[in-house]
Amino acid sequence: MTQDNISEYTEIELIEKSKEDKRFFEPLYKKYYEQVFRLVFSRVQDIDLAGDITSEAFGKALSHLDDYKYKGYPLSAWLARIALNSCYDYFRSQKKQRHVSLENYVSHDIVFEVEIEDNERELWLTMLPEVLEKLKPAELELIELRFFEGKSFAEIGYILDITEGNAKTRTYRILKRLKRHFKRSTS
Template sequence: MPVMRVRAARIHSDQARPGSTANDVSVLVARAQAGDAEAFGEVYDCYVDQVFRFIYRRVLDRQVAEDLTSETFLRALRNLAAFRRPGGDFAGWITTIARNLTINHLQSHQRRECPVAEVHELVSTGDVAGPEAAAVDRLTREALVAGIAKLSPVQRQCITLRYLRELSIEETAQALGKTPAAIKAVQHKALRALRGLLPATVVMPA
């Protein structure tokens, strides 16, 4: 599919994409549905950064995010005839494709026990300015990693997906093959356990 090959190298351009109205996108999608490959390339340009950020925030792996972003647009192109929303919430449609691919990836990954090393890597991302703030932040992160490591495997998976990968209750439920109600129960028990394990200086989510 030429448009994907030509434009794939631009997936991580730091330049902002030009803004497009919903009407503009609807026109481009209609042209793409009629077989205009260049029109789909313009749609790709409008949404590729948004889709990549959505996926990367959840998988926290650049190569995986690249692969899933490419697969998202390939699936969108293959199923473009199925997009029949007048006025077109194309952003919502393609985000749903990205979400489903991301959850499928996380399902295959998270059903294995979440290793402590991965938790440490996720918790350790981010910079804090100033030596004193950095020292406090390091101690907080170390305490959090140690606390999460003491949770049961399913609690560790739940906390990792919910608060480190920032998935919703519903997305976490899909990734772990459980109901939203079950995830809420696991999350409640995990947070309660963490509060008992961590120093009072560590701020826990509600």
């Protein structure tokens, strides 16, 4: 089977073929590697480690392709789900902490959602660790997947194994809490 032939298949066909012959997975690997890598990297902040975890995630995905059923979510969501779980697997087993990049919290739309005024940005930045500390990892993921990765609530729900409505409700509940923490600390 030549490379040209492989590229003619659709994604779903490729997944089906990959179940028989793992070589068919390569185009998908190439397509999604960067996406998954960045997702992992933003949480571990280490290139080699991110590479390891990403490979692990793809390894898990490849060995469990039979489990993947197309339910309206792209393969990327399934991969993200595996990658995130691999990340937290690593954090737990190695007693390491998830990295949180603070710059995201002042540069994305979340600033508007929490209603941070322009002159409050500096304060918000210094307050952030304290405020974010109060969030559970999954809550942090909700916020980051939504605002930094720009994923839909449906997809986030799928990644975190909750319903779409639940993802939405929780996200806005968390935003409300962030806002409250911030206002309380500043007043």
